[in-house]
Amino acid sequence: MVKTIQTGNNKLPDTEKILSILNKNKKRMKMYLRICAHCSLCAESCFLYNTKNKDPVYMPSHKVINSIGRLYKKKRKIDRNLLEEVKEIAWKRCVLCTRCYCPLGVDIPSMISLARTICRSQNILPEFHEQS
Amino acid sequence: MYEFIRGPMAWVSFLIFISGSAYQIIGFFRNTSKQEEFAFSKPSYVQHTRGQPVNKKLLSFKDIKYSIKYSMIGFDPFFSVITIIFHICILILPFLLYEHNAIFEILWGFPLSPFTLPENVSDILTFTIIACIFYFILRRIFIRRVRSITTFYDYYILFIVAAPFITGFLLLHNIFSYKTIAIFHILSVELLFISLPFSKLSHMFFFILNRFYIRNEFSFGKGDRIW
Ligand code: SF4
Ligand code: SF4
Numbered sequence: 001m002v003k004t005i006q007t008g009n010n011k012l013p014d015t016e017k018i019l020s021i022l023n024k025n026k027k028r029m030k031m032y033l034r035i036c037a038h039c040s041l042c043a044e045s046c047f048l049y050n051t052k053n054k055d056p057v058y059m060p061s062h063k064v065i066n067s068i069g070r071l072y073k074k075k076r077k078i079d080r081n082l083l084e085e086v087k088e089i090a091w092k093r094c095v096l097c098t099r100c101y102c103p104l105g106v107d108i109p110s111m112i113s114l115a116r117t118i119c120r121s122q123n124i125l126p127e128f129h130e131q132s
Numbered sequence: 133m134y135e136f137i138r139g140p141m142a143w144v145s146f147l148i149f150i151s152g153s154a155y156q157i158i159g160f161f162r163n164t165s166k167q168e169e170f171a172f173s174k175p176s177y178v179q180h181t182r183g184q185p186v187n188k189k190l191l192s193f194k195d196i197k198y199s200i201k202y203s204m205i206g207f208d209p210f211f212s213v214i215t216i217i218f219h220i221c222i223l224i225l226p227f228l229l230y231e232h233n234a235i236f237e238i239l240w241g242f243p244l245s246p247f248t249l250p251e252n253v254s255d256i257l258t259f260t261i262i263a264c265i266f267y268f269i270l271r272r273i274f275i276r277r278v279r280s281i282t283t284f285y286d287y288y289i290l291f292i293v294a295a296p297f298i299t300g301f302l303l304l305h306n307i308f309s310y311k312t313i314a315i316f317h318i319l320s321v322e323l324l325f326i327s328l329p330f331s332k333l334s335h336m337f338f339f340i341l342n343r344f345y346i347r348n349e350f351s352f353g354k355g356d357r358i359w
Binding site: 027028031034035036037038039040041043044045054056057059061062065101103104105106107 | 159160163203204207208211212215275276277278279280281283286332335338339342346348359
């Protein structure tokens, strides 16, 4: 099973498929990315941020800017390395518990979930057997 | 030059502001749709059915405590107070400033607001705004988590918000050449108007749309729309 997934991973990303997912959600995601005031008020609402020594990489806005934000920036230039990094963020740094609170109404879980969808569409998935 | 930025350019920037905002707001309603039923139960203090609170009696002290504890006031009280004061000041000062009202009375025959602020109060508000922006800059530089997501664009946004208030203050107190500062003041406001609907500052209306209309556990209003 794990072998099959790894073989799938060696392929180049299917840019057209990624673009179609990105375009379908463009209006909403772009609005969220645009209005995020980079204020960091959402930090303490995430239990992972609190339990990981307040490391900024676990702050909800940091996670969306570096996952879905980068995907929208790169568009056609999205490569496997980027998708691997997004995978780390979307699965290892967020559990989609939907507890994050943004005073401006940025829906962080929906953005992380879209990042997961994009990774999944390219067969890029966490391998749960691996040691972290 | 002065006549141009005071006349046609002011109108153009104002039109861009109005049409850009309308474009964003109409786009929001076109891309979201109304939902009748809630698929999940919300805490009683935000429970609504077709816009009516289900049971007003349920709004107990515990609910209020919960809503504050899990809002930004609970997470970061100091910054919350500063940002609330800052936003109130920038929203009221331009409308209640005596000089603005006097100019509009001459131009249009009626003032912007029925009452105005005394000069020392408007000075205090201006100082508060500039001090808050200074604090935002320090925060961006010295607090690790804010620094981790700060880009040059964030400083640019702070600059275009600060510029009208700094030039306005210089203008009121006749510091430097009146005409030059007046040009900079008007230009900075026009820049603010033009960039408002298309930049980060569009949180001005998306804050209301997201928090009042979109279905959310922490919705302030009906929260009956989804994307
Ligand atoms: S997601 Fe919301 S709370 Fe977090 S930094 Fe952006 S605007 Fe601030
Ligand atoms: S959904 Fe993700 S980002 Fe939000 S609080 Fe949960 S773990 Fe943190």
